[in-house]
Amino acid sequence: MLVVVTERRTRHRGERASEAETIHRDRIEPARASILDSGDADQLARRFKVLSDAGRLRIIYALLEVGEMRVGDIAAAVGSSESATSHQLRQLRDGGLVRSRKVGRSVNYRVADTHVRLLLDVAIEHYLHDHGTAP
Amino acid sequence: MLVVVTERRTRHRGERASEAETIHRDRIEPARASILDSGDADQLARRFKVLSDAGRLRIIYALLEVGEMRVGDIAAAVGSSESATSHQLRQLRDGGLVRSRKVGRSVNYRVADTHVRLLLDVAIEHYLHDHGTAP
DNA sequence: TGAATATATGAACATATGTTCATGTATTAC
DNA sequence: GTAATACATGAACATATGTTCATATATTCA
Numbered sequence: 001m002l003v004v005v006t007e008r009r010t011r012h013r014g015e016r017a018s019e020a021e022t023i024h025r026d027r028i029e030p031a032r033a034s035i036l037d038s039g040d041a042d043q044l045a046r047r048f049k050v051l052s053d054a055g056r057l058r059i060i061y062a063l064l065e066v067g068e069m070r071v072g073d074i075a076a077a078v079g080s081s082e083s084a085t086s087h088q089l090r091q092l093r094d095g096g097l098v099r100s101r102k103v104g105r106s107v108n109y110r111v112a113d114t115h116v117r118l119l120l121d122v123a124i125e126h127y128l129h130d131h132g133t134a135p
Numbered sequence: 136m137l138v139v140v141t142e143r144r145t146r147h148r149g150e151r152a153s154e155a156e157t158i159h160r161d162r163i164e165p166a167r168a169s170i171l172d173s174g175d176a177d178q179l180a181r182r183f184k185v186l187s188d189a190g191r192l193r194i195i196y197a198l199l200e201v202g203e204m205r206v207g208d209i210a211a212a213v214g215s216s217e218s219a220t221s222h223q224l225r226q227l228r229d230g231g232l233v234r235s236r237k238v239g240r241s242v243n244y245r246v247a248d249t250h251v252r253l254l255l256d257v258a259i260e261h262y263l264h265d266h267g268t269a270p
Numbered sequence: 271t272g273a274a275t276a277t278a279t280g281a282a283c284a285t286a287t288g289t290t291c292a293t294g295t296a297t298t299a300c
Numbered sequence: 301g302t303a304a305t306a307c308a309t310g311a312a313c314a315t316a317t318g319t320t321c322a323t324a325t326a327t328t329c330a
Contacts, residue, residue, distance in 0.1 A: 041189040041196070047258055048192075052184035053318080054176040061176070071277060084319055086278055105276050105327040115261040122257050123182055126250035188288080206307060219289055221308055240297040240306050 050095035051119070055080060056088050060120070063098060063111045070106040185230035186254070190215060191223050195255070198233060198246045205241040 050056065058078040063069060069077070075085040089109055092098040097116050100109045111117070185191060193213040198204060204212070210220040224244055227233040232251050235244045246252070 041192040044255070044258060045187050045189040045192055047261070048183050049187035049317095052180050052187040054180040055318080057176040057180050057183075072275095081320075082277075083279090083321080086276095087318075090278080102277095102326090107277060115257070119254075119257050119261055120179070122250070122254050123179060126182070126254055184287095190288085207305095216290075217307075218291080218309090221306095222288075225308080237296090237307095242307060 047095060050091055050097060051123075053088070055084070056092055057120075059085065059088055059092065059109075060097065060111060060116065063109060064117055068108045068110040070103070070108055072106065074109065182230060185226055185232060186258075188223070190219070191227055192255075194220065194223055194227065194244075195232065195246060195251065198244060199252060203243045203245040205238070205243055207241065209244065 062077045075082045098109050099112050197212045210217045233244050234247050235242050
């Protein structure tokens with residue numbers, strides 16, 4: 001759900017008490033409207049948050065390469081403990097980035113869909129673009 | 136710089152001391168190679184981390200709509216303090232997502248390039264795809 | 271059945287993160 | 301010049317996050 005901002009202007013503590021406060025309502029309004037239109041920023045942020053850990057990214061790349069792996073093999077591949085890896089996998093799963101299926105007494109994980117790779121590719125491309133490194 | 140993992144298998148504390156440890160080296164190696172090829176996971180994670188905060192996303196969307204805004208107007212648009220907004224803008228700037236230029240005694244910020252919007256669009260598309268909501 | 275294996279999970283702990291508050295630095299206005 | 305404005309910045313603080321460790325839950329094997 002979106003939280004609609006209705007106040008005219010929130011005075012925050014620590015700001016010097018002045019009456020000048022040049023409010024450019026004409027500049028602010030379209031921006032505010034865009035925020036509402038853009039969908040819930042919190043949900044989008046949550047999505048990026050899952051990708052904002054190097055360990056989780058390593059897991060995703062490992063899975064993208066191999067296709068499907070058990071938790072233990074993933075842990076070995078990324079050089080982390082099985083417990084930490086399990087915790088990370090849960091976040092990836094909750095975020096809809098990977099899926100799992102039980103095989104015997106182990107659990108195999110795989111990347112959920114092609115959008116994940118696309119998102120990573122765009123992010124890397126952006127980085128390369130910024131730093132002038134050859135793609 | 137990439138840190139190449141060379142150990143055979145790191146035993147982590149808390150794991151039951153067993154000698155079974157079925158190591159599927161053939162499955163792990165290609166994954167590890169992929170991680171190395173994919174570039175530094177830490178740097179990519181840092182990039183996503185900048186986008187993993189709702190406040191920063193709101194700032195970006197505000198700037199995408201208006202084009203260029205002063206710090207004070209951005210703060211008003213997203214409903215945050217000027218100090219907090221300034222801190223956020225610094226991260227966005229360090230991450231190469233926005234750029235600034237001084238105008239009089241204020242500072243105008245704008246989104247750095249078109250890759251930013253693309254990245255956001257792909258992320259949103261992915262989310263919609265996952266949740267079956269109509270795009 | 272009981273032991274071993276594979277993974278999941280929760281509490282504790284250390285570290286990271288974002289906001290606030292106070293202050294610093296430019297720049298404009300008077 | 302001094303005052304006011306606009307933004308930046310650093311320390312302090314509360315909260316979030318990721319790892320470890322100890323268990324819990326399946327599942328296979330003997």
